[in-house]
Amino acid sequence: MLTALTTSPALAAVTAFGPHHGFGYGGGPGWFVLLIPLFWIALFAVLFATVGRRWRRRAWEARAAGTAPGRRAETVLAERFAQGDIDEVEYRARLEVLRANNPAAEYPGR
Template sequence: MFTTIALATAPLHPAWGWGPGFWIVPAIFWLLIIGLIITLVATRRRRWARAGWGGPWGPHGVGPWASAQAAHNAETVLAERFARGDIDEVEYRARLEVLRSQQPQPPQG
């Protein structure tokens, strides 16, 4: 790859009489690479947004892991209520079973 770039820029070398032009081809090459990276990042962000979550840039509490986090928070609150004595063991286990059965499954695919 570097050989190809070197050969492509050879006619622009100062020895050929093109002094400042030597930097034009590598500059264009790197600008194209940076543009490609920016395009790929923007495309990925749009795909994540269309999928219903913002990925690393999206709002908190949205995404495939949000339902698991919400269920964990509900189980924590339930465990705290049980520990304080607000509910007895039978009610705790019944509510825990309901919480775990209603947990949405992550999308397959």
């Protein structure tokens, strides 16, 4: 009877695809196979989020600060007015000069 069980096709299938097939005593790679793609997906997600956030932040800061020369000049003029270096009449006069000399720039709210 033992000979019949050891030579049966079912036992051969269990032995061929059993826990000791090809990968030593651990039973194969198992769920560790999923860790490699998950690691790379997580790495790319973190890199994309970090680089994307920095890129979007710099773009937003450039828009908020106004990288156009006329916008920078207006910002400096507004800061001087806020600090009390110039009065309102001088601020408005200089602002009109800046805007008249920079017609290509678009000024929302004007």
